[in-house]
Amino acid sequence: MTTTLNAADPYVVVINLFSVEPDKAEQLLKVLCDGTEQVINKRPGFISANFHMAMDKKTVTNYAQWRSRADIDAMMADAASRQQLTKAGELATKVEPVFYELRATYMATA
Amino acid sequence: MTTTLNAADPYVVVINLFSVEPDKAEQLLKVLCDGTEQVINKRPGFISANFHMAMDKKTVTNYAQWRSRADIDAMMADAASRQQLTKAGELATKVEPVFYELRATYMATA
Numbered sequence: 515m516t517t518t519l520n521a522a523d524p525y526v527v528v529i530n531l532f533s534v535e536p537d538k539a540e541q542l543l544k545v546l547c548d549g550t551e552q553v554i555n556k557r558p559g560f561i562s563a564n565f566h567m568a569m570d571k572k573t574v575t576n577y578a579q580w581r582s583r584a585d586i587d588a589m590m591a592d593a594a595s596r597q598q599l600t601k602a603g604e605l606a607t608k609v610e611p612v613f614y615e616l617r618a619t620y621m622a623t624a
Numbered sequence: 625m626t627t628t629l630n631a632a633d634p635y636v637v638v639i640n641l642f643s644v645e646p647d648k649a650e651q652l653l654k655v656l657c658d659g660t661e662q663v664i665n666k667r668p669g670f671i672s673a674n675f676h677m678a679m680d681k682k683t684v685t686n687y688a689q690w691r692s693r694a695d696i697d698a699m700m701a702d703a704a705s706r707q708q709l710t711k712a713g714e715l716a717t718k719v720e721p722v723f724y725e726l727r728a729t730y731m732a733t734a
Contacts, residue, residue, distance in 0.1 A: 515729045517629040519674050519687070527676055529639065529685055531722075543727060550730045560732045564629050566637055566724035569693075573722050575639055577629070577687065583679075612641075612683050614676035617653060619625045620660045622670045 517562040517579070521616050525561055525579040526586065533608035536571035542605040543567055543574050549598030557595060559585025574606075583613065627672040627689065631726050635671055635689040636696065643718035646681035652715040653677055653684050659708030667705060669695025684716075693723065 534542050543565055550563045559581035566575040580586050589595045603609050644652050653675055660673045669691035676685040690696050699705045713719050 515630075515731055517729050517731065519627040519629065519672075520625075529641075529676070529687075531639075531641075547728050547730070555730050555733055562629075562732070563730045564726060565728045566639070567727050569723045569725070573724075575722070575724060577639075612685070613679045614683075614685060615679070616674060617677050618657050618675045619627050620657070620665050620673045621625055621627065622672070623665055 517564050517577075519616060519619055521619050523579075523616070525581065525616070526583050527614040527616055528576070528578045528580065528586065528611050529614060530576045530578065530609065530611040532574045532576075532602065532606040533572065533610075534574055534606050538605050539567060539571040539574055542602060545598075545602050545605060546574065546576060549602065553594050553598050554589065557585070557589045557592065560589070586613075627674050627687075629726060629729055631729050633689075633726070635691065635726070636693050637724040637726055638686070638688045638690065638696065638721050639724060640686045640688065640719065640721040642684045642686075642712065642716040643682065643720075644684055644716050648715050649677060649681040649684055652712060655708075655712050655715060656684065656686060659712065663704050663708050664699065667695070667699045667702065670699070696723075
């Protein structure tokens with residue numbers, strides 16, 4: 515399964531950094547993946563979620579694409595989705611989502 | 625131009641958050657894009673850079689893929705590359721790179 519980043523796509527990007535104690539990082543990653551697979555990926559407007567483990571295990575980061583801000587707000591207002599987010603939030607020491615627009619993409623040149 | 629996120633790719637992902645005063649955000653984005661296009665994208669091991677503007681213009685974030693940590697270290701030791709990074713750093717109030725491995729990708733299900 516692959517995700518495509520293309521500045522021409524009109525998605526809202528949410529990059530969400532979860533700070534975590536390193537010995538809980540794998541558990542947090544699993545909670546995030548399970549919640550996405552069972553609940554969040556069925557929400558209207560969900561495009562993708564991409565989970566990253568920091569080399570030092572102090573941060574787990576989700577790079578997520580949504581169709582619109584309204585779809586994110588609707589997901590946040592959904593009880594089942596909120597339950598998943600709360601479960602992840604309880605394992606983290608800090609949760610810092612930022613909403614973005616992808617502006618430009620560069621690839622290697624020969 | 626598009627970037628592909630695939631957990632099977634053995635890349636190092638660097639997600640770098642540049643905090644910035646909103647009235648300098650567009651200038652910072654331009655410095656980052658120019659530096660990537662002119663210098664960084666020619667470095668060995670560079671795969672992609674993807675620049676994001678926060679909705680509130682308080683953060684500009686680069687989602688970058690590199691072949692290895694050694695390639696990133698070599699880029700950071702290169703004078704021309706460092707000059708570009710310094711230029712961006714002077715416009716930002718905080719620069720917070722984190723090194724990751726992409727672990728899992730989920731897409732919408734019907």
